[in-house]
Amino acid sequence: GPTGVGKTTTIAKLAASCRFREGLSVGLVTTDSFRMAAVDQLGRYAEILQVALEVVIEPEVMAPALERLSGCDVILVDTAGRSRRDSERLRELGAFLREANPDETHLVLSTTSGERTMLRDADAFSQLGADRVVLTKLDEADGFGIVLNVIKRLDTRISFVTTGQEVPDDIEQGGADRIARLLLGHEPADEAEADRLAERPLADADCEGVA
Known part of the structure; x- marks a missing residue:
């Protein structure tokens, strides 16, 4: 990256x-x-x-x-x-x-870079065969709406997201439910809701109003 x-x-x-x-x-x-x-x-x-x-x-x-x-x-x-x-x-x-x-080849992108920069970087590095994306510095991102837009436009699996500097604590697997929870500060109410979030495309997660 x-x-x-x-x-x-x-x-x-x-x-x-x-x-x-x-x-x-x-x-x-x-x-x-x-x-x-x-x-x-x-x-x-x-x-x-x-x-x-x-x-x-x-x-x-x-x-x-x-x-x-x-x-x-x-x-x-x-x-x-x-x-x-x-x-x-x-x-x-x-x-x-x-x-x-x-x-596995993971492209690492910082969520503090801005939507246009992240998408241009993803396009440029795609020639190297990256099949997964790691999104870093979610704790420093200015607007989670930008992060969601990038995720929706990337045709690549989000493998991990990072949320701080602590090793090894500040890293999460990149499932749709986890990303939605991290962005919204929302813990699934029960296992059924967690499964529902995990099965839905990230673009359809309950993210209305995030900016």
Whole structure:
């Protein structure tokens, strides 16, 4: 995804959740060698979580790095932020992704970016094969109506949403019921209502009047 949307923090939240809540072994990979602070940040998380970290500076060394982590239940790859206008860097990112050959590719978008920017970023990064979207910083979004408009227009599954900086707490799976609850501050009254919300398209959720 673009720069500054919270990719590294989101990776840390997912790693911590897998490690401590689900009891899975986790390996981390970062390709963000352009910002040494990013490597240091993920390195600190890896140390705290007691998981292995591989730094991949070229696409050609991705396969050996993944092989060294092959004993892990889950491998999470953090990529460098890229501008949608930088076609050369986007092609380079695509090379890393092809070598990684991931089971899932998540595009990370910040809900503080504005509707037009989010949709343009989604369009630009679609060429890289993203099949899921993570929406970050819902706690900082100016208007939830904008968030809903973006969700309705994205033809991609919302995998996770983040609602703060706390690791691993401030992350939720991106089901329609959860997103509606987060945006509206509404807890489903009972299990039947939760099931009803989950089965309805997000565009049809009870979101009238949100702005």
